Amino acid sequence: MRGAKSAKWVVGAIVVAMAATACGGSDSKDSGGKGAVFRLGITEPKSIDPVNAQESEGTLVARQLFVGLYDVNVDGTLNAKLAESAKPNDAGDEWTFQIKKDTKFSNGEAVNAEAFIRGWTRVTAKASASDVAYHMNGIAGYKELNGGSSDKFSGLTAEGDYTLKVKLSAPDFEFDKKTAHPAFSPVPKVAGAGDNKSFNDAPIGNGPFKMSGSWEHNKKITLVRNDDYGLAKAKLDKVELSILNPANGVTLEYKGFESGQFDWARMPVPQMPGAKAKYDPQGQWLKADVSGVNYISPFNESGPMKSADARKAISYAIDRAEIAKGVFQGLQEPATALLPPSFKDVYKADVCTSCVKQDKGKAKEYAEKAGLKPGDTLDFGYNTGAGHEEWVQAVAKQVEDVLGLKVKLNGLPFKEALARQQDKGTIGIWRQAWTADYPTADNFFSPLLSTSGINPDANGKALGDNRGRYSNPKFDELLVKARQTKDAAERAKIYNEAEKLAIDEDQGVIPTWKRTQYRLVNSKKFSNIKLDFFEDPNLAEIGVK
Amino acid sequence: MGKYVIRRIGQMVIVLFGATLILFACLFVLPGDPVGSLGGDKARDPAVVEQLRERYGLDKPLAVQYGNYVTNLVKGDLGEDYTQRRQVTEVLGPKLGNTAKLAVAAILIDVVLGVLAGLVAALFRYSFWDVLVTLLTTLAIGFPSFVIGMILQSQFAVNLGWFPLISDGSFNSMIMPAFTLAIIDAALVARLMRGTMLEVLRADYVKTAIAKGLPRRTVLLKHVMRNSIIPVVTYIGISFGGLLGGALITEAIFNWDGMGYALVTAIQQGNNPIIVGVVTYGVAVFVLLNLLVDLLYAVLDPRIRLS
Numbered sequence: 001m002r003g004a005k006s007a008k009w010v011v012g013a014i015v016v017a018m019a020a021t022a023c024g025g026s027d028s029k030d031s032g033g034k035g036a037v038f039r040l041g042i043t044e045p046k047s048i049d050p051v052n053a054q055e056s057e058g059t060l061v062a063r064q065l066f067v068g069l070y071d072v073n074v075d076g077t078l079n080a081k082l083a084e085s086a087k088p089n090d091a092g093d094e095w096t097f098q099i100k101k102d103t104k105f106s107n108g109e110a111v112n113a114e115a116f117i118r119g120w121t122r123v124t125a126k127a128s129a130s131d132v133a134y135h136m137n138g139i140a141g142y143k144e145l146n147g148g149s150s151d152k153f154s155g156l157t158a159e160g161d162y163t164l165k166v167k168l169s170a171p172d173f174e175f176d177k178k179t180a181h182p183a184f185s186p187v188p189k190v191a192g193a194g195d196n197k198s199f200n201d202a203p204i205g206n207g208p209f210k211m212s213g214s215w216e217h218n219k220k221i222t223l224v225r226n227d228d229y230g231l232a233k234a235k236l237d238k239v240e241l242s243i244l245n246p247a248n249g250v251t252l253e254y255k256g257f258e259s260g261q262f263d264w265a266r267m268p269v270p271q272m273p274g275a276k277a278k279y280d281p282q283g284q285w286l287k288a289d290v291s292g293v294n295y296i297s298p299f300n301e302s303g304p305m306k307s308a309d310a311r312k313a314i315s316y317a318i319d320r321a322e323i324a325k326g327v328f329q330g331l332q333e334p335a336t337a338l339l340p341p342s343f344k345d346v347y348k349a350d351v352c353t354s355c356v357k358q359d360k361g362k363a364k365e366y367a368e369k370a371g372l373k374p375g376d377t378l379d380f381g382y383n384t385g386a387g388h389e390e391w392v393q394a395v396a397k398q399v400e401d402v403l404g405l406k407v408k409l410n411g412l413p414f415k416e417a418l419a420r421q422q423d424k425g426t427i428g429i430w431r432q433a434w435t436a437d438y439p440t441a442d443n444f445f446s447p448l449l450s451t452s453g454i455n456p457d458a459n460g461k462a463l464g465d466n467r468g469r470y471s472n473p474k475f476d477e478l479l480v481k482a483r484q485t486k487d488a489a490e491r492a493k494i495y496n497e498a499e500k501l502a503i504d505e506d507q508g509v510i511p512t513w514k515r516t517q518y519r520l521v522n523s524k525k526f527s528n529i530k531l532d533f534f535e536d537p538n539l540a541e542i543g544v545k
Numbered sequence: 546m547g548k549y550v551i552r553r554i555g556q557m558v559i560v561l562f563g564a565t566l567i568l569f570a571c572l573f574v575l576p577g578d579p580v581g582s583l584g585g586d587k588a589r590d591p592a593v594v595e596q597l598r599e600r601y602g603l604d605k606p607l608a609v610q611y612g613n614y615v616t617n618l619v620k621g622d623l624g625e626d627y628t629q630r631r632q633v634t635e636v637l638g639p640k641l642g643n644t645a646k647l648a649v650a651a652i653l654i655d656v657v658l659g660v661l662a663g664l665v666a667a668l669f670r671y672s673f674w675d676v677l678v679t680l681l682t683t684l685a686i687g688f689p690s691f692v693i694g695m696i697l698q699s700q701f702a703v704n705l706g707w708f709p710l711i712s713d714g715s716f717n718s719m720i721m722p723a724f725t726l727a728i729i730d731a732a733l734v735a736r737l738m739r740g741t742m743l744e745v746l747r748a749d750y751v752k753t754a755i756a757k758g759l760p761r762r763t764v765l766l767k768h769v770m771r772n773s774i775i776p777v778v779t780y781i782g783i784s785f786g787g788l789l790g791g792a793l794i795t796e797a798i799f800n801w802d803g804m805g806y807a808l809v810t811a812i813q814q815g816n817n818p819i820i821v822g823v824v825t826y827g828v829a830v831f832v833l834l835n836l837l838v839d840l841l842y843a844v845l846d847p848r849i850r851l852s
Contacts, residue, residue, distance in 0.1 A: 041711070044810075046628050055585055129596040131584055146592060195630065217629075217636070218802040219713060242711050245806045246813065247797040252711060259703040259710050385813070415577035415815040433586055447588075455591065463581075465588045 035237030036544040038526065040264040040537065041244045041253040044218050049203045050185040051123050051194045052130045059182050060536040061241065064223055065205035066185035067231065068116075069097055070176065072533040076291065076342045076439040078177060081231060082111065082186075092171035092484055099162040103230025105188040106210045111230070113158035115186035121145065121153045123183045128194025132183040135437065138175060140167040171484045173491065174440045181437055208234040208540035218243050223539075234540045254520070263522035264529070264537050269387055272518060273329050283523050288531035291342045292435035292515030293335050293444075296395075297468035300508060303427025304378055305468075310370035311507035314378075314429065315354035316363035317402035318395055320512060327391045331518065335511040338503050339444055342533070346441040346492045352503045352511050360402050367403050374404025379428025381410040383417040388431055395512075421467040424460035430467065435515065439533065441495040442483065448509065449502045451476050470508030475501050550836070557832040562615065564828045565821060569611045572817050579603060580627055582815050601627070601818075614821070623825065624818045626811075633822040637807060641826055643714060644796070644803030647726065648788035650719055652781060654727035655734050660777065662731070663738020664770075670743065678739070682732035694725040694798040712799045722799040726792055730784050737780055741773040748772075775845055782838030786831040 045058030053062035063071075069083035084098040103111045122128060124136045126148035136142050141154030155167040168175060178184070186206065191199050202214040208231070209223035223239040242262075244252045250266050254275070257265035267275050279285045298305035298314065305311055320334035337351040350356050367373075380396055382388045389411065396407035408428075412420060420426055436443050447453045447465040454471065455464030462469055478498040485491040502508045519537075521529040527543040572579070580597040581589055598604045601624075602613055617624060623633035666678040685693075701721060702710040712718040745751060746769060754764045793805035800806075804823050811819035842849045 126596060129593055129600060131589060131593055133593065134590040197631070217631075218640075218806075242713075242800075244711065244800050245797050245802075245810065247806070247809050248800065252800055255698070255703050256710050259706060261710055414813070415582040416575070418582045419577035435586075455588070457591065463588060463591045463594075 036235065036526070037238040037240055038236050038264070038537075038539065038542060039240045039242070039262050041242045041249060041256055041262055042221075043246045043249050044243050046131075047200065048215060048221065049191075049200045050119060050182045050187065051128055051191075051200070052132060053182050054131050056535055059534060061221055061223070062182040062185070062203075063207065063534070063536070064209040064239065064539055065203050065207045065211065066182060066187075067205075067207045067229075068179055068182070068185045069099075070180045072177075072180045072439050074288075074342070074530060074533055075344050076533065077344070078180065078439070083176070083179075086176045088173055088175070088486070090486075092173045092486060093168045095166040095168070095175055096159075097164040097166070097176075099164060100230065101162050103206060104228060105204055105206045106226050106228055107188060107190065107204050109188040109190075110161075111186050111206050112161045113164040114161075115188065116164050116184075117153065117156045117158060118189070118191070119185050119187040120156060120183075121151075122187060122191060122194050124153060125151065125194060130183075130194060132181070135178060135181050135183045138168050138170065138172055138178070140169045142169070173483065173486050174442060177438045177440045180439070206230065209239060212238070216243075218245075232540075235543050236539065239539055257520045257522075263526060265520045267518070267520060269328075269331075272331055275520060276518070279520055284521055286519040286521050286529065286531060288517050288519075288535075289333075289341055290435070290515050290517050290531065290535050291340050291439070291533055292433060292535075293338055293340055293511060294332075294431075294433045294513040294515060295335070295338065296510040296512055297421075297430045297432045298507075298510060299427050299429070299468050300471070301469045302425075304370075304372060304376060305427065305429060307370045308506050309366045310372050311510060312354050313363050313366035313370060313372055313403060314399060315352070315507060315510045316359045316366060317399045318510075318512070319358035319398055320355065322358070322398075323391055323394045324513065327394050328513070332513045332516055335514045338448070338499060338509065338511050339441055340436070340514060343436075343439065343441055345488065346495045346499075348496055348499070351496075351499050352507075354504075354507065355511050358398075358402075363402050372403060372405065376405050378405045378407050379410055379426075380407050380430070381412065381417060381420060381426075381428065382431040383414045384411040385413065392431060422461045422463065424456075424462075429510075432467065432509070433515070434465075435535070436533075441492075441499075442479065445475075445495065445498055445502070446479055449475060450479055468509060470502065470506065472502065472506055472508070475506075475508075550840075553836050553839075557829070557836070560832055561825065561828050565614065565618070565825055566611060568821055568824050569607065569614065572820065573607045577815060579815055579817050583627055597627070601625070618825070623822045626818045627816045628814060633818050636819065637804070637822050637826060640803050640807050643801060644789055644792065644805065646714075647719060647723055647792065647796075647801060647803060648785055650723035651726035651730070651788055652785055654723060655731045655781060655784070658727070659731040659734025660738050660774075662735035663742060663777075666735065666739040667742035667746065675739075678735055682735050685728050685732035688729075690725055690729055691794045691798060693728055694722070694795055697721045697725055698798060712801045714802065718799075719801075722792075722795050722801050725795045725798070726788060730781075730788075733784075734777055734780065737777055738773060741776050742769060745769050745773045771845060775842065778841055778845065779838060782834050782841075786834045789827065789830050789834075 042057040045061060046055060047053050047058050048061040050062050050066055053059045067081045069081060071079040071081050073079045082100045084100050087096045099113055105111060120136060123130050124133045124142060124145045126146055133146055139155040144150035145153050157165045159165055188204055190204060202211045208226055208229050210226040212222040212224045215221050220243060221241040225234045225237055250268050253262060253265040254267040254271060256262040276285055298311045324332050324334055336349050336355040337347065339347050341347050382392045392409060396409055399405055400407050421430055434444060434448060449466060449470050451471040453464045453466030454462050454469050456462055475498055478494055482491050482494040485494060517531055517535055519531060523529060525545055527545050529542050530538045532538045581594050583589065602610055626633055626636055662678045666675040669675055698721065701707045708721050709718045712722060751764060751768055754768050792803060793809055796803045796805040797809060807819055808823045
């Protein structure tokens, strides 16, 4: 009798196991021969709906599904999409956009001025609690809508079907550039409120691609060409985005490219030299200087980095070229300005004099002026797990060797690192990086260096992106002046002046490396593969060989 | 028996609350704003942070937060995650299923490989097969599982292309991660099986059974196997719980969308509702499995009484 019972257990266990494992067994694979399918790996986005699309993965998808007034070319210039014209008034606080007629969403709804107002209102509404709402904060009525005291965006009006009027709360002659962010996409009526789950997972847009099915969380997002797209149609039939886990995603992308599963891949930094040797000769290696910068943020308010001389001493002590060659194996290049070179109109190399070349003599001279003595302690913070350890140690070693300081490395997990950076009492230096949201110099200077970018709360915690708390009223004035300047060349000059002041004279932050990106691309099967301004593949323009 | 089960389930509830309470307290003590850091490198708009704190009740004291959590937990509601703002049950449901699939597959491989190898080694003690099993199990135990995983991956997925590199939940893509998970445990099961078998083989009742003239097959199946398997069942029960809770590295290597992967991501992001959710599920599963193992004892050995 006992035997019979235990046999039942065994049989039961096997049945359970079969039931649990069998369901995935018959998955049919796409043959791949039917059309041009471009495959790549991403990590799970926070959102693919423009209402909250923010990090690179989410905006990559959102920008395939939606097209707004403008896109950005690789060189940072604006690329008009649905905007036929954009005119500011003389004061620069009111913009009139003419919208291209007769384009539609993939469900047939018209894309008109109302669709834009709907989209921008949806992002800003309080109930959406959107992380990207702040991109709208220059528009009149933002506070009321975001704060919940209104459900209309008072600054937005439609004049006729295809004219959008935008009233700003302060002059901004670069407002048109900001609308390149996916948050400024138009949405159809079916989008509903910001937390409309079915739309969030399968947005209906007006872009070069549309969703094929819903977002399969942690597994896959499939896009197919939108044949009703109102502008130049995509050549790819389908884009398959496999969702990889963040712990191992880059390695999987690289292995996936090697095994032929992906047509586009990032790679782990240590593998880069090997990958370059193998894939560069085959034309499958892509290098691009992108719109970001790596820098060190000194805490300007208190502690050893309080004086500009002290900050210059640190900057002169760093041998950027040596670290670029050694630690980064020549794959990164020193930055000598805060703006990246892709901001063609404004960029000037060598703005940061102390960044151009290591100068031990000058470093010591400035240290002495600042009262930095050998043996003094310098805290150097960074977030762990993101591959910064090696270069941070190299910088620390150089600073120790040149100035005799004791550099104390504080590696912290991201959440704790952020808390420490925001803390009022924090001193020393911190590693930072910044990537552009839109192609305006203001998008670097204002959050990173303006006094309003500190954005302290009641306890003095810096909630903004100006973590080093650099503040100079003259710099703030220059930014306001630039925003109010209509002429682009004139504006560029003011930005140059501002950058010179903050980065060279005051050394408010210490630029370290430009942001250079590398990708492996399947150029055997596809043509015209590029890295776009937002560091994503230019899916809508990729050709098929 | 019924009473025993009820008492055990009561204990389980207490353990569950204890575990979540400790976790809640820990998460509260950690520095950093639970929602403020979710914006990545760029600062999160303070207005949004305020909106989210209100939405998730983070502006309330810990005791109130925990009270709300428990009230909702009883209703089967684990709350909403901080990044995608989806229900935790909806996020973790498929992951629990995926991890269970993988764990069951791994356990099956464990049992088949481990028990067979142990059996052969014990029955043919000091033979070539015994030496081979000892050698292979030593090797398997010596290798960390992530090394095994990466070797399997680069050989069978990248070089030979037999299995998909990126797991998609299909049967084919489960084989490599299941083997990776199983191999070390299978080696331990083999060792355990061999040891207890040898002991049982020397026991008086086995000698008696043989002396009575029972067929060798009957002796092996009814007496030897049955009595040797109890420690193995205990071990497998425990390791199954471990597999469900902690296949972190294997899931990451093979991109298996399970609980381990969810936990790693959630910890990186500071996504507390997911962390608490994974632990809640983990504790529940672990306690249930322990109960199951204890019940299984009584089936395997009638002398063990549950009361």
